[in-house]
Amino acid sequence: MGVLLQQWAALAATLPQRVLGLVGWLAAMALLFGVLERLRPVRSQRFLRSDLGVDLAYYFLSGIVPAFVVAAATVAVSWVVSGWVPARFMAAVAQLPLALRVALLIVIGDAAYYWAHRASHALPWLWRFHRIHHSPTELDWLVNTRAHPVDLMVARVVPLVPLLVFGLRQPGLRDMETVAALYLTLTTVWAFFVHANVRVRLGPLEHVVTSPAFHHWHHHHEAGVPRDCNFASLLPVLDRVFGTWHLPRDRLPSVYGAADPLPPTLAGQLLSPFRAPPR
Numbered sequence: 244m245g246v247l248l249q250q251w252a253a254l255a256a257t258l259p260q261r262v263l264g265l266v267g268w269l270a271a272m273a274l275l276f277g278v279l280e281r282l283r284p285v286r287s288q289r290f291l292r293s294d295l296g297v298d299l300a301y302y303f304l305s306g307i308v309p310a311f312v313v314a315a316a317t318v319a320v321s322w323v324v325s326g327w328v329p330a331r332f333m334a335a336v337a338q339l340p341l342a343l344r345v346a347l348l349i350v351i352g353d354a355a356y357y358w359a360h361r362a363s364h365a366l367p368w369l370w371r372f373h374r375i376h377h378s379p380t381e382l383d384w385l386v387n388t389r390a391h392p393v394d395l396m397v398a399r400v401v402p403l404v405p406l407l408v409f410g411l412r413q414p415g416l417r418d419m420e421t422v423a424a425l426y427l428t429l430t431t432v433w434a435f436f437v438h439a440n441v442r443v444r445l446g447p448l449e450h451v452v453t454s455p456a457f458h459h460w461h462h463h464h465e466a467g468v469p470r471d472c473n474f475a476s477l478l479p480v481l482d483r484v485f486g487t488w489h490l491p492r493d494r495l496p497s498v499y500g501a502a503d504p505l506p507p508t509l510a511g512q513l514l515s516p517f518r519a520p521p522r
């Protein structure tokens with residue numbers, strides 16, 4: 244507990260720098276995706292849309308809250324791992340070639356995310372939180388950040404647990420901490436990209452890595468098309484293996500959103516999971 248309080252105090256002390264960093268990131272992402280969305284839009288949408296303010300609030304919440312939750316989860320899971328996973332196993336993982344450890348981190352991390360995300364659709368009490376992410380009827384890059392803190396917690400903590408248990412994140416493995424930081428940065432930028440209002444198809448690469456078309460179908464609300472599809476963050480092969488892949492070659496969804504409407508304000512949306520009936 245003492246370790247966690249120290250980490251939280253350190254995080255709290257760096258909050259001003261963190262907020263400044265988030266402002267910088269926001270400017271960079273707005274520039275990059277703002278230009279892309281003007282050059283090749285899926286459909287013409289207003290940049291200054293009505294719920295822009297709410298999504299900006301979600302952006303800052305998403306940039307601050309998970310760090311505290313992930314620190315708590317890391318301390319708790321590491322404590323369990325140190326008691327239950329043999330030190331010899333951890334040492335053996337540390338000896339594996341870096342390339343293999345990186346591949347394992349990506350596959351195990353994304354597989355865990357896939358199941359956490361699929362559970363967020365399948366379990367009514369998790370859907371109450373996740374449906375906020377599915378509420379927009381128009382997609383753009385900033386919709387990526389629209390997520391309830393509880394939803395974010397599930398998405399961040401579930402992949403972290405197997406990585407700690409399998410020794411791919413462990414004290415002393417400095418190279419893996421660098422890899423994990425790069426992986427988080429890459430998946431964050433990619434998550435903005437796959438939500439963007441851009442008409443970009445990646446050809447054969449769409450079998451290897453997720454794309455805007457892939458994730459736009461995850462947000463579709465078309466009648467007659469399977470509703471729960473394309474859960475992976477980075478590796479679409481997971482959806483192929485588990486039977487949830489849906490990616491027409493020649494078209495994008497015509498309707499986005501979720502059935503149940505949400506309150507328009509941030510406070511109303513954050514409280515809605517505790518009030519609304521499950522789907």
Ligand SMILES: [Zn+2]
Pocket residue numbers: 360364373376377461
């Ligand atoms: Zn979803």
Ligand SMILES: [Zn+2]
Pocket residue numbers: 376387438458461462
């Ligand atoms: Zn999404």
